[in-house]
Amino acid sequence: MSDTIIEVRDLVKHFPVRVGVLFKRVVGHVRAVDGVSFDLKRGETLGVVGESGCGKSTLAQVLMRLEPATSGSATFEGRNMLTMKGSELRKLRRDIQIVLQDPYTSLNPRMTVGDIVGEPFEIHPEVAPKGSRAQKVRELLDVVGLNPEHINRYPHQFSGGQRQRIGIARALALRPKVIVCDEPVSALDVSIQAQVMNLLGDLQTEFGLSYVFIAHDLSVVRHLSDRVAVMYLGKIVEVGTEEEIYEHPTHPYTQALLSAVPVPDPELRDQRQVIRLEGDVPSPVDPPSGCRFRTRCWKARDICATEVPELVTRVGNHPSACHFAEEKSVVP
Amino acid sequence: MTDPSTAATGAAVTTAAGEFVTAAEHVEAPGKPRSLASDAWHDLRRRPLFIISALLIALVLLMAIWPSLFTSVDPNYGDLARSRQGPSAQAWFGYDNQGYDLYARTIYGSRASIIVGISATLLTVLIGATLGLLAGYYGGWLDGLMSRVADVFFGLPFVLGAIVILSSFRSSGDASATEIIVLVVLSISVLSWPVCMRIMRSAAIAAKQQDYVKAARALGASTPRIMVRHLLPNTIAPVLVYATIALGAFIGAEATLSFLGIGLRAPVVSWGVMISDSRDVIRVAPHILLFPAAFLTATVLAFVMLGDAVREALDPKAR
Numbered sequence: 001m002s003d004t005i006i007e008v009r010d011l012v013k014h015f016p017v018r019v020g021v022l023f024k025r026v027v028g029h030v031r032a033v034d035g036v037s038f039d040l041k042r043g044e045t046l047g048v049v050g051e052s053g054c055g056k057s058t059l060a061q062v063l064m065r066l067e068p069a070t071s072g073s074a075t076f077e078g079r080n081m082l083t084m085k086g087s088e089l090r091k092l093r094r095d096i097q098i099v100l101q102d103p104y105t106s107l108n109p110r111m112t113v114g115d116i117v118g119e120p121f122e123i124h125p126e127v128a129p130k131g132s133r134a135q136k137v138r139e140l141l142d143v144v145g146l147n148p149e150h151i152n153r154y155p156h157q158f159s160g161g162q163r164q165r166i167g168i169a170r171a172l173a174l175r176p177k178v179i180v181c182d183e184p185v186s187a188l189d190v191s192i193q194a195q196v197m198n199l200l201g202d203l204q205t206e207f208g209l210s211y212v213f214i215a216h217d218l219s220v221v222r223h224l225s226d227r228v229a230v231m232y233l234g235k236i237v238e239v240g241t242e243e244e245i246y247e248h249p250t251h252p253y254t255q256a257l258l259s260a261v262p263v264p265d266p267e268l269r270d271q272r273q274v275i276r277l278e279g280d281v282p283s284p285v286d287p288p289s290g291c292r293f294r295t296r297c298w299k300a301r302d303i304c305a306t307e308v309p310e311l312v313t314r315v316g317n318h319p320s321a322c323h324f325a326e327e328k329s330v331v332p
Numbered sequence: 333m334t335d336p337s338t339a340a341t342g343a344a345v346t347t348a349a350g351e352f353v354t355a356a357e358h359v360e361a362p363g364k365p366r367s368l369a370s371d372a373w374h375d376l377r378r379r380p381l382f383i384i385s386a387l388l389i390a391l392v393l394l395m396a397i398w399p400s401l402f403t404s405v406d407p408n409y410g411d412l413a414r415s416r417q418g419p420s421a422q423a424w425f426g427y428d429n430q431g432y433d434l435y436a437r438t439i440y441g442s443r444a445s446i447i448v449g450i451s452a453t454l455l456t457v458l459i460g461a462t463l464g465l466l467a468g469y470y471g472g473w474l475d476g477l478m479s480r481v482a483d484v485f486f487g488l489p490f491v492l493g494a495i496v497i498l499s500s501f502r503s504s505g506d507a508s509a510t511e512i513i514v515l516v517v518l519s520i521s522v523l524s525w526p527v528c529m530r531i532m533r534s535a536a537i538a539a540k541q542q543d544y545v546k547a548a549r550a551l552g553a554s555t556p557r558i559m560v561r562h563l564l565p566n567t568i569a570p571v572l573v574y575a576t577i578a579l580g581a582f583i584g585a586e587a588t589l590s591f592l593g594i595g596l597r598a599p600v601v602s603w604g605v606m607i608s609d610s611r612d613v614i615r616v617a618p619h620i621l622l623f624p625a626a627f628l629t630a631t632v633l634a635f636v637m638l639g640d641a642v643r644e645a646l647d648p649k650a651r
Contacts (some may be wrong), residue, residue: 093552106543
């Protein structure tokens with residue numbers, strides 16, 4: 001179970017910024033995703049964390065082929081998934097599915113739950129013969145912990161957590177190999193978050209799924225992920241196993257993020273050191289030269305402005321994109 | 333779902349309390365999957381508003397199709413001796429200035445008015461909604477082009493535009509009634525579709541950014557499928573409202589054009605022709621205006637009520 005299912009290399013997605021009423025002039029690009037590389041192994045969960053606007057969701061859109069990539073490559077089981085067309089793309093759609101962030105807008109309010117979960121079968125009729133679809137929909141609802149008798153209800157009759165389960169059932173319908181979870185729990189209450197995450201974990205064991213799990217909440221990602229990638233301004237700054245990232249972070253940004261995680265133990269709370277970052281995230285239209293984090297980094301020197309730090313292993317045993325990477329345990 | 337109010341409370345309770353199944357749920361047949369359309373039909377059949385308006389519309393349609401069911405009097409037989417007589421046992425609605433039987437004329441007049449109203453509305457909504465949906469969904473240069481073309485038509489004043497179209501396309505002298513009806517319908521639709529297109533376009537732009545469209549695309553749904561299954565049901569409500577209002581306005585527009593002498597004219601009978609005929613004698617014989625106007629108002633009201641009921645039935649949240 002260690003072979004790579006998705007391999008992403010130097011993936012770039014730039015959105016042109018246009019001005020002008022009649023003749024639109026391109027004045028710059030929003031570098032939403034700017035050279036991202038990672039591997040997703042079969043059956044594993046890759047957590048992607050980062051603050052708002054760092055390009056996590058854009059990455060998901062590009063992987064789902066909802067937005068065309070500007071450059072770079074991505075392969076699914078060895079085949080280039082960015083250039084697929086026609087029947088090959090249809091096949092890819094069956095293998096990669098997405099769970100969206102907002103359960104209130106991701107379900108069509110005018111379709112019954114049965115129609116929503118059954119739609120994948122209508123789009124891919126080869127998956128299930130017509131007669132068996134209603135039964136399959138009931139099974140799916142059962143799998144995600146909903147009452148199969150609610151097939152004729154409408155989304156607004158469900159709570160946020162239940163709606164997210166409907167979204168998960170829809171994504172599961174085609175028995176995909178990979179599910180991209182685009183902040184699937186961010187819009188839910190904390191108590192519901194745990195339920196939905198446990199469901200995702202159970203489904204992974206049951207169906208052998210691989211997840212790309214996008215979130216901005218480090219504790220959420222830790223609960224589910226085997227490996228974690230930390231993104232900042234369109235680039236991955238550090239990637240490693242869950243333990244490497246949480247126990248031995250080497251990139252200052254990761255350390256700052258981790259130091260902001262609340263500690264539930266009042267005894268330990270005084271011991272930890274909080275790293276406060278100054279300023280805001282720079283504009284992705286005009287990112288800083290060299291290291292993108294240098295404008296907010298307390299370690300920044302001259303070299304950070306001139307040389308882009310590559311994502312390579314410098315200290316410890318996982319890659320980190322910092323010239324001055326050093327291990328520092330911030331979570332007591 | 334025996335009664336709308338019980339179903340509504342049932343839904344509210346289950347939304348709040350998760351897995352609870354209320355009494356109303358048990359009545360719901362668990363076996364058969366249902367769709368929005370069949371749910372809407374179930375709901376509609378229980379609405380008094382829908383039943384009343386549907387009956388009214390059916391009656392008017394019956395008048396339009398078989399006027400002889402309602403009267404045996406020739407609407408074009410005039411006798412000046414009985415000019416402007418009020419309602420009586422012989423003529424329920426009285427006689428007009430030319431001594432025509434108003435009841436017979438009102439019955440016979442429904443046909444032209446209904447044909448003009450319904451076909452102009454259908455054509456307007458068809459053109460406007462299709463173009464609006466395409467423009468809203470695709471955006472870009474297609475949207476730009478369509479919106480500018482719509483602006484051109486929008487800029488033409490309705491009456492002026494209709495006069496130009498009708499007077500230039502109408503064969504001189506004696507055009508047949510069908511020909512005039514077709515021309516009137518066309519000129520109304522050609523001058524009115526931009527409104528409908530704009531309504532649809534803005535609704536489509538709002539709907540296409542929703543996540544459920546994204547999810548459908550991720551599933552590999554084709555563009556026609558996204559438009560028909562996802563965009564159309566979520567954008568049709570404002571167009572439906574516009575259509576019901578427009579229907580009344582279009583029947584009125586037919587009357588306006590008749591009044592100006594470029595629309596339908598005698599011997600064709602329509603409510604518009606009757607209303608415009610009554611203008612000279614309103615003070616001495618108001619009943620000549622009253623009866624066709626009352627039928628016009630009732631018909632328009634019936635369509636507005638029908639549109640309202642259908643719009644609510646198509647919105648699961650309003651149930």
